Amino acid sequence: MIFQPKNAGSMLCTAVLLLPMRAEADLLCPGTLVTARAPAESAVEERICAVVVEAAAQLNTCGLPITRPVQILVIDGSLGDGCVGLYHCGEDLIEVLAPDRLEANRSRDGIFDAVPTDRFFDSIIVHELAHAAHDALPCPSGLCLATSEYLAYNSQIMSLEPDDQRAVMARIDMEETVKHDEVNAAILFFKPNVFAARAWAHLNQRDDPCEYLRHVANGVFTFDRERP
Numbered sequence: 001m002i003f004q005p006k007n008a009g010s011m012l013c014t015a016v017l018l019l020p021m022r023a024e025a026d027l028l029c030p031g032t033l034v035t036a037r038a039p040a041e042s043a044v045e046e047r048i049c050a051v052v053v054e055a056a057a058q059l060n061t062c063g064l065p066i067t068r069p070v071q072i073l074v075i076d077g078s079l080g081d082g083c084v085g086l087y088h089c090g091e092d093l094i095e096v097l098a099p100d101r102l103e104a105n106r107s108r109d110g111i112f113d114a115v116p117t118d119r120f121f122d123s124i125i126v127h128e129l130a131h132a133a134h135d136a137l138p139c140p141s142g143l144c145l146a147t148s149e150y151l152a153y154n155s156q157i158m159s160l161e162p163d164d165q166r167a168v169m170a171r172i173d174m175e176e177t178v179k180h181d182e183v184n185a186a187i188l189f190f191k192p193n194v195f196a197a198r199a200w201a202h203l204n205q206r207d208d209p210c211e212y213l214r215h216v217a218n219g220v221f222t223f224d225r226e227r228p
């Protein structure tokens with residue numbers, strides 16, 4: 001239940017007194033190294049943990065095990081211009097916009113625009129978890145920006161329910177062959193939506209997408225260097 005201070009009766013006043021104690025502790029997601037903290041929003045913490053438990057298994061299967069403790073903080077404010085989720089490199093820290101903030105601030109012209117906000121929120125958690133998992137792995141080419149986003153966007157779309165995945169793919173030309181060089185840092189910086197669309201089409205043009213992600217995660221393939 002979400003606490004509503006304006007309706008506080010005597011029972012809820014007890015909850016007011018207990019609230020600061022609860023808010024100090026992060027919720028440890030069962031069977032994982034991930035914790036969630038959403039000030040005064042235990043239902044959001046529980047939602048995040050449900051996503052984390054499922055995502056951890058999927059990420060592990062495709063080469064992105066979560067091997068270090070990761071903290072997820074829900075931000076009831078702003079993460080900066082157009083940003084709905086953020087992984088802090090080297091800090092094992094993820095920040096995500098609170099669901100109601102996300103509803104108010106999400107882009108309406110991207111490939112995810114047909115995905116309902118609650119499930120879009122879930123998919124952002126997966127996106128940032130993929131970054132966290134990849135951050136713990138070596139980056140043999142020395143620069144892994146586009147490579148990390150390739151893993152993150154693909155893990156995010158892969159985690160969507162079939163209906164939502166179909167809605168995303170309806171905005172992507174899945175038939176046009178995407179060359180390796182077309183998934184790069186320049187398109188990531190200038191047109192992140194195009195990058196995400198190309199990444200998903202490119203991955204789905206591989207024989208075994210999950211195996212391919214394992215190779216990308218392990219540094220066998222990179223999207224951060226020009227290929228000859």
Ligand SMILES: [Zn+2]
Binds near residue numbers: 127131148149152153
């Ligand atoms: Zn990202």
